[in-house]
Amino acid sequence: xxxxxxxxxxxxxxxxxxxxxxxxxxxxxxxxxxxxxxxxxxxxxxxxxxxxxxxxxxxxxxxxxxxxxxxxxxxxxxxxxxxxxxxxxxxxxxxxxxxxxxxxxxxxxxxxxx
Numbered sequence: 001x002x003x004x005x006x007x008x009x010x011x012x013x014x015x016x017x018x019x020x021x022x023x024x025x026x027x028x029x030x031x032x033x034x035x036x037x038x039x040x041x042x043x044x045x046x047x048x049x050x051x052x053x054x055x056x057x058x059x060x061x062x063x064x065x066x067x068x069x070x071x072x073x074x075x076x077x078x079x080x081x082x083x084x085x086x087x088x089x090x091x092x093x094x095x096x097x098x099x100x101x102x103x104x105x106x107x108x109x110x111x112x113x114x
Contacts, residue, residue: 001054005062013067027088029076032069033096039068040100041107048111 013035020031046060073096080089 001058002062002065005058006066009063009066009068012063013069027080027085029073029080029092032072032076033092036068036070036073036096037099037103039064041103044104044107044109045111045114046107048108049114050111 016035017031020034024030042064043060046056046064051059077089077093080086080092
């Protein structure tokens, strides 16, 4: 169940990444940024709405877990720092981590309202 969800999530991430990179060519890793922030919000929403365990395992752990990508975020950060894009790297790191946490909390409280 989790593996099927993860396969779906990673395919969604792959497709979305291709589409975003096709239309937005810039130094900011926009695809990973949007994917991780939306995933943080969705996880908060699911957790706050108290999904049944099996639904959470499929949707939260599987789909959203496969959709988001902590490893790509960190390798993009290393790449930015190695290529002397310090300002962009610091902003990307701050907006990703703080924004992700903020959206997780927002999703959680919205989920409690459902």
